[in-house]
Amino acid sequence: xxxxxxxxxxxxxxxxxxxxxxxxxxxxxxxxxxxxxxxxxxxxxxxxxxxxxxxxxxxxxxxxxxxxxxxxxxxxxxxxxxxxxxxxxxxxxxxxxxxxxxxxxxxxxxxxxxxxxxxxxxxxxxxxxxxxxxxxxxxxxxxxxxxxxxxxxxxxxxxxxxxxxxxxxxxxxxxxxxxxxxxxxxxxxxxxxxxxxxxxxxxxxxxxxxxxxxxxxxxxxxxxxxxxxxxxxxxxxxxxxxxxxxxxxxxxxxxxxxxxxxxxxxxxxxxxxxxxxxxxxxxxxxxxxxxxxxxxxxxxxxxxxxxxxxxxxxxxxxxxxxxxxxxxxxxxxxxxxxxxxxxxxxxxxxxxxxxxxxxxxxxxxx
Numbered sequence: 001x002x003x004x005x006x007x008x009x010x011x012x013x014x015x016x017x018x019x020x021x022x023x024x025x026x027x028x029x030x031x032x033x034x035x036x037x038x039x040x041x042x043x044x045x046x047x048x049x050x051x052x053x054x055x056x057x058x059x060x061x062x063x064x065x066x067x068x069x070x071x072x073x074x075x076x077x078x079x080x081x082x083x084x085x086x087x088x089x090x091x092x093x094x095x096x097x098x099x100x101x102x103x104x105x106x107x108x109x110x111x112x113x114x115x116x117x118x119x120x121x122x123x124x125x126x127x128x129x130x131x132x133x134x135x136x137x138x139x140x141x142x143x144x145x146x147x148x149x150x151x152x153x154x155x156x157x158x159x160x161x162x163x164x165x166x167x168x169x170x171x172x173x174x175x176x177x178x179x180x181x182x183x184x185x186x187x188x189x190x191x192x193x194x195x196x197x198x199x200x201x202x203x204x205x206x207x208x209x210x211x212x213x214x215x216x217x218x219x220x221x222x223x224x225x226x227x228x229x230x231x232x233x234x235x236x237x238x239x240x241x242x243x244x245x246x247x248x249x250x251x252x253x254x255x256x257x258x259x260x261x262x263x264x265x266x267x268x269x270x271x272x273x274x275x276x277x278x279x280x281x282x283x284x285x286x287x288x289x290x291x292x293x294x295x296x297x298x299x300x301x302x303x304x305x306x307x308x309x310x311x312x313x314x315x316x317x318x319x320x321x322x323x324x325x326x327x328x329x330x331x332x333x334x335x336x337x338x339x340x341x342x343x344x345x346x347x348x349x350x351x352x353x354x355x356x357x358x359x360x361x362x363x364x365x366x
Contacts, residue, residue, distance in 0.1 A: 022096025030172035037347035076102030101138030123296030151296030196256030199226025257281035
């Protein structure tokens with residue numbers, strides 16, 4: 001008699017349609033890291049006009065009103081109506097706030113799914129009575145607001161009246177380190193040390209950066225990322241001080257994070273209160289970073305690196321020169337940054353928070 005065959009049951013997961021609003025892979029690349037981490041049964045949709053972003057993240061692209069900072073009730077109502085087709089809506093950053101507000105204003109009438117808002121600033125929320133009024137109204141019924149730091153959580157609660165039980169503190173998902181980086185037409189020679197930064201940041205602090213580079217060891221070279229129009233300003237300033245041979249420019253990437261492994265140090269501007277876009281990738285690669293930023297950013301730096309956060313308005317030239325000469329600090333900071341990034345590269349806490357909004361243990365639950 002033939003043995004009875006055991007039929008293995010195939011577990012079928014429910015397909016969940018999730019709408020992402022406000023994805024910006026330049027200003028907040030960790031948003032893309034989160035989308036890619038979604039389980040296979042999640043169908044990600046995003047009203048993104050950038051074909052490359054939609055392709056990279058494999059987004060379905062619904063018709064959606066254009067995001068505008070001062071969107072009125074009409075556009076917000078149209079945004080809300082699109083949300084009816086989804087099981088969960090995620091709004092990413094300030095740019096997507098009008099969609100979050102539309103969800104609050106029309107959510108009950110349209111029986112909308114839950115919405116999770118990601119707030120990207122690290123410290124105090126923007127001031128002003130109008131901003132405060134709009135956010136108090138716009139987030140009044142938002143089930144979950146995810147913030148990156150305790151400092152941001154305190155301010156969102158105090159200034160926007162979002163109850164603490166509706167706030168989760170979760171650092172961004174740090175990427176895995178990448179090796180084998182190179183920049184076309186640029187070669188790092190033996191003995192050179194590369195300082196990386198974006199052209200917009202370089203222009204904002206150009207006099208102080210040039211002053212520091214004059215004093216720094218000749219082994220230090222600066223690599224600036226940006227358009228020709230932007231980098232020409234930097235080139236002219238270096239040329240005027242006869243140190244243009246220590247300047248390299250490229251328009252191939254948005255910033256040093258894309259080729260992080262090449263750098264010995266990076267200078268980042270987070271003075272607007274946002275997480276500098278290149279910071280997670282640079283830290284993952286073990287690069288020490290000097291960050292012009294408010295106190296809250298210190299929560300996203302290991303203890304060994306917190307002295308490299310500089311308050312906006314401080315003497316950047318002196319601090320940049322001092323830090324660049326401290327090889328021991330740079331080594332300790334780089335190693336600590338890599339370890340910190342490694343501890344925060346698991347998307348599980350984010351996915352768990354999103355599932356809980358739906359009353360689930362996991363997004364893969366039926």
